[in-house]
Amino acid sequence: MASSPLAFGYPRALFDPEYIPPKLLHRDKELRNLLTIFNSSLDPNDQYNINAYIHGIRGIGKSVFTKYFIQLLKLNFGEKFTHIYLDMAVKSPDENLRLLVELYSLFVSKKFTYLNNPEKLWSYFHYLRNKAKIPLIITLDNVNYLNQPLFEKIIRYSKDLKISTLATSRIPFKKCQKNSTLLADYVDYPLKLDIYSSSALLDILSQRITLAFPIDLDPTLSRYIVDIVTYFDYYRPSTCITILKNIYQHLINGNDINPTLIRKDSFHLLEFPFQGDLDCLLRFDDSAIELLYLPLLEKIAIYFKNREKVYISHNELFKLYKINCDVFQLPYNQKQFKNFLDRLVQDGFLYPSCFKSNKSEPLYFVIIDPHRLLEYLEIKYSKLAK
Numbered sequence: 001m002a003s004s005p006l007a008f009g010y011p012r013a014l015f016d017p018e019y020i021p022p023k024l025l026h027r028d029k030e031l032r033n034l035l036t037i038f039n040s041s042l043d044p045n046d047q048y049n050i051n052a053y054i055h056g057i058r059g060i061g062k063s064v065f066t067k068y069f070i071q072l073l074k075l076n077f078g079e080k081f082t083h084i085y086l087d088m089a090v091k092s093p094d095e096n097l098r099l100l101v102e103l104y105s106l107f108v109s110k111k112f113t114y115l116n117n118p119e120k121l122w123s124y125f126h127y128l129r130n131k132a133k134i135p136l137i138i139t140l141d142n143v144n145y146l147n148q149p150l151f152e153k154i155i156r157y158s159k160d161l162k163i164s165t166l167a168t169s170r171i172p173f174k175k176c177q178k179n180s181t182l183l184a185d186y187v188d189y190p191l192k193l194d195i196y197s198s199s200a201l202l203d204i205l206s207q208r209i210t211l212a213f214p215i216d217l218d219p220t221l222s223r224y225i226v227d228i229v230t231y232f233d234y235y236r237p238s239t240c241i242t243i244l245k246n247i248y249q250h251l252i253n254g255n256d257i258n259p260t261l262i263r264k265d266s267f268h269l270l271e272f273p274f275q276g277d278l279d280c281l282l283r284f285d286d287s288a289i290e291l292l293y294l295p296l297l298e299k300i301a302i303y304f305k306n307r308e309k310v311y312i313s314h315n316e317l318f319k320l321y322k323i324n325c326d327v328f329q330l331p332y333n334q335k336q337f338k339n340f341l342d343r344l345v346q347d348g349f350l351y352p353s354c355f356k357s358n359k360s361e362p363l364y365f366v367i368i369d370p371h372r373l374l375e376y377l378e379i380k381y382s383k384l385a386k
Helices: 028-041 062-077 093-107 118-131 148-156 173-179 181-186 198-212 219-232 237-252 259-267 287-307 314-327 334-346 370-385
Strands: 051-055 082-087 136-141 163-169 189-192 351-356 362-365
Touching: 028 051, 028 062, 028 189, 051 062, 051 173, 062 082, 062 136, 062 163, 082 093, 093 118, 093 148, 136 148, 148 163, 148 181, 173 181, 198 219, 198 237, 198 351, 219 237, 219 259, 219 351, 237 259, 287 314, 287 334, 287 370, 314 334, 314 362
Parallel strands: 051 163, 051 189, 082 136, 136 163
Antiparallel strands: 351 362
16 A cells, blocks of 8 residues: 555655754754844834854754744744845856846846846846835855855945845854955854754754654664764764665665664764774784773674664673673773773774763763674684684
8 A cells, every 4th residue: 555645754854955944943042133133124113234144164054044044034024025045155156146136136026137247237236226125135155265255245235235144154254354354344243153062963853853754763863873973073963964864765665773774874974983994993012901902892892783782881881891801810990991991982992972871871882883893803813813
C-alpha cells in the first residue's frame, strides 16, 4: 500500500533552503532588539532608514534569521513596506543591480526597461524611488569583498532613497570597517550572531527532527550528532541539518538508525582524524604504557562494537581499566586511570561529550568505527609479537 506524504514527515523542513521554521530558537534577544529599531523606523509618524549588518560564521543561520525577521515585520506592518531579497553570492554585482531594479519595477507596477549600463540602471532605480512613498527594505544576503561595492552604493544613498538594508556576511564588522570607511559612516546597527551552546544546538536539531521526521529519533543519537558538530564543525546548525538529510534518506528506506550510520553520514562532512594510517597515533616510547594502553583501547572498542553504544561513562571506563589491571596483575589507582583517560582523549580515541549521564557523570564518545579500530589493533598486536 502506498504511503501518504504525512508518513514521511515534512521533508521541506530539511531539504528546502528557503524554509523558515515556525519559531526561530535561541535568537529572542537579537530579534527583539532589531525589531525595536525597525518598528520605530517604519512608524508612519517617524519614518527613517536603518542599515543593519548581521555577521557571524558560516552556517550559523544568518540567512534564516533575516528571513524570519522580515516575517515578523510583515506581521506588524503588512503591506506598509516593500521588501526585496538579493542573494549577493549567486550573481555578479551588475547582475544583482539589474535584478534589484527589475524586482522593484514589478512592485511599483512599472514596466522594466532593459538597461545594460549599470549607471543607467542605478539612475532608473533612483528615479523610481524618488516617486515612491512606501519604505523599501532590501535584504543583501552573503555580502563579501567581491560584491561589497554594490552594498556600499546602496547604503550610501539609503537615506535619500528611503531604503533600509539588512546585510548578512561572514566578515566581522570590525574587519569590514578597516577596509571601508563607508561602513563606519552608514551602518547603523551591526549585529553579531554568536555561536550556539550545545544545549541550544540540541533544541534546534530536535525541532527539525520533530518537523521533518515521520518518527522521533532516539534522544541519545540526537545528542551524538550535536557532539560531533560541536567538536568538528564549530556548533553550526547547517551541518546538523545536512546530517539529518542523510539520516532521513535511511529512515524512509526502512534502515535502522544507529551510531555506526551516524558516523558514516558525518564522516565525509567533517575533517575527522583517522583518514589515513592509524599508526601515527599508536607509537609509544614507554613499554609500561604500551602494555596497558593497547588492551584498554581494545576493551573500549569492544564495548562500543558489541553494544552499539553511543557513549561510555566515566565509571564504565574505570571498570574497564580495573579489568585491564587485573588481567596483568598490576595495581590500579585513580591517578593512573586519569593519565590513561587524558591520553585517550589527547590521541583522539575518546571525546568528552557536552552532555552528562542521568547520574551527572561525564560521558565520552568515539568517532572512529570500533570495527576498524579492532582490525587495526589486531595488526598492531601481530607486529608487536614478532
